[in-house]
C-alpha cells in the first residue's frame with residue numbers, strides 16, 4: 026500500500042487551469058521533491074495534499090484512505106512553510122507542542138515529545154523564547170520541530186530553505202537529509218532549486234505549467250531527461266542542446282552549422298531516415314578536451330573562459346548555437362580559440378526536434 | 386553637514402508653526418488658567434482672585450462628579466461596543482464573499498456622516514410619536530406602548546451610546562480589517578493543520594496582529610468619547626434631568642448658559658487634564674510598539 030497516492034488531480038481557478046491532471050504515488054520512507062519554476066503549481070499541489078485547498082477533480086489517498094472531505098487536522102500530515110509560520114505570541118515550546126495541545130495530548134506526554142524534538146534539532150536552550158527572539162535559522166528549526174513532534178504519515182515542506190542565507194541553507198539541507206534517514210520519514214518537498222532537489226530527493230517530480238514532466242530518481246532525471254524542458258531545467262549550467270540532422274549515410278549526426286560529427290546510436294540509425302532533424306543534449310561536464318580517435322567529436326569557438334576554482338567554464342558556440350563546456354581547471358583554453366572536443370557517445374541524449382521528447 | 390546646524394534649521398523651519406500654536410493654544414490656555422482662579426463672569430470685567438475656590442467647589446459639588454460619572458459611563462460603553470461591533474464586522478468582511486468590496490464601501494458611510502446629521506437622524510429614529518424604533522419594537526412585540534427614548538433618564542444615555550456606536554464602529558472595523566489582512570496566510574494555514582478550532586485560531590493567530598492597532602483605536606476613541614459634546618447637544622442638550630450631561634456639556638452650560646467664566650474655566654482645565662492623561666498613555670503605547678518592532 027502506498028503512503029500517498031494522487032490520481033487525476035486538477036485545479037481550476039476560473040478559466041485558468043493551475044493543475045492539469047497530476048498522478049503520483051509515494052511509498053513509505055520516500056523523499057519526493059516537487060521541482061519546478063515559480064508559478065507552475067507546486068504549492069497548490071502541496072496544499073491539496075494537506076487539505077487546505079480543495080481539488081477541482083481527482084483523489085488524494087493517504088495510507089490507502091481517500092481524503093475527500095477529510096479536514097487537514099485529520100489527515101495525519103504535518104507541514105513546514107517557507108515563512109516558518111510560527112505563532113508569534115507562543116513560546117518555542119508551545120509552538121512545537123501546539124498540534125499536540127489541540128489534539129488534547131496530556132501535558133506530560135506533550136512536554137516529553139517537545140523535549141525529544143528539541144533535542145533532535147538542538148534547540149533545547151530556546152524552548153522558553155518567543156519567535157521574535159530567534160534568528161531565521163532557529164525559527165526554521167522550530168517550524169521543523171512542530172512537524173516532527175506530530176510524527177505524521179507524510180511531511181509536507183513548501184520551500185523551507187528559501188528564506189535562509191546561503192550558508193545556513195546548506196547546513197539545514199544536510200540536516201534535513203540526516204533527519205530523513207534517521208526518522209525514515211515520508212516527505213513531499215517543494216522547491217524551485219534544482220540543487221536542493223538533487224541532493225535531498227529519493228525521487229524528483231519535475232513540474233511545468235500544472236503537469237509533471239518527468240518523475241524519477243535524481244540520477245535518472247539528470248542523466249536521462251525525458252524531454253528538452255527537463256534537460257534545460259536541471260544542472261548548472263544546464264545541458265547543452267544542439268540542433269542538427271542525420272547525415273546522408275545514416276551513421277552519424279551533424280550540427281546545423283559548424284563542423285564535426287557525432288555517431289548515431291544503432292537504435293536511431295535503423296529507425297530514422299537520413300536528413301531527419303534531431304536535437305542532441307550534451308552535459309557540459311561530459312565534454313572533454315580530447316584527440317582520442319573514435320570518440321564523438323565537435324568543435325566549439327570559445328568566447329569567454331570562466332575559472333570557478335574547481336573547474337573552467339568555456340562559453341562559446343558550436344557553429345552558431347550556444348555551447349558551454351565544463352573543463353578541468355588545468356585545461357589550457359584561451360578566449361577566441363577554436364576547440365575540438367569529444368565525449369563518450371553513451372553520455373549523449375537524443376531528442377525529437379519537434380516534440381522535444383527523448384528518443385533513447 | 387554639522388548636526389548642530391541641522392537641529393537649528395529644524396527649529397527655524399518649525400518656528401512659524403510654533404508661533405501659530407502659541408497664539409491659538411498657549412495664550413488662550415494661559416488665559417483659561419488665570420480665569421479659573423477668579424470669579425469672572427462671561428460679560429463684564431476681570432473678576433476677583435479667589436484662589437482654589439472654583440476647584441474646591443467643583444470637586445466637592447454634585448454636578449461635576451455626576452458629569453464625570455456620566456462621561457465615564459458614556460466613554461466605556463460606547464468604546465467597548467464600538468470595538469466589539471468593529472471587530473465582528475472586520476472578521477465578517479475578512480471572509481471571501483461576493484460583493485465584499487461593496488459592503489466595505491457601504492460600511493464606512495455612517496462614519497463619513499457629520500456628527501450633527503447623524504444625531505438628527507437618530508432623533509428621528511427615537512422620536513416618541515413617529516420614530517422607527519418604536520414601530521419596530523411594537524411590531525415585534527418587544528414593547529407594549531410607544532416610549533420616549535430620549536425623554537426618559539433611564540434610556541437616554543443608552544440611546545445616545547447606540548447612535549454614537551453606529552457612527553464610530555466603522556472606523557474601528559476598518560482599522561481591525563487592515564490588521565486582519567496583515568495576518569500571514571501561512572500562519573493561518575499552520576493553525577488549521579495543527580487542528581486549532583475557530584476560537585483557538587482567533588486567540589493564537591489573529592489576536593496578536595489585532596491587539597496593537599486595536600489598542601491605538603481604543604485610546605483614540607476614548608479620548609474622543611471623553612470630549613463628547615455635539616452628538617449629545619443635538620440629541621438631548623444634556624437632559625432629561627441631566628441624565629446625559631457629560632463634562633463638556635457641563636462646561637458649556639457653566640460658562641455660557643450660567644455665564645460663570647471662572648468656574649467654567651476650572652472645569653475645562655480638569656477635563657483637559659483627564660484627556661491629557663489618555664493622550665500620554667497613547668504616546669506611551671506608540672513608543673512601546675515602535676520599540677518592539
Ligand SMILES: Nc1ncnc2c1ncn2[C@@H]1O[C@H](COP(=O)(O)OP(=O)(O)O)[C@@H](O)[C@H]1O
Nearest residue numbers: 038041043061062063064065066067068069070
Ligand atoms: N487562490 C488563487 N486564485 C487564483 N489563482 C491562483 C490562486 N492560487 C494560486 N493561483 C495561481 O496558480 C498558479 C500556481 O501557483 P502556486 O501553486 O503557488 O505556484 P508555485 O508554488 O509553483 O510557485 C499561479 O499562477 C498562481 O497565480
Ligand SMILES: [Mg+2]
Nearest residue numbers: 064067068069
Ligand atoms: Mg510556491
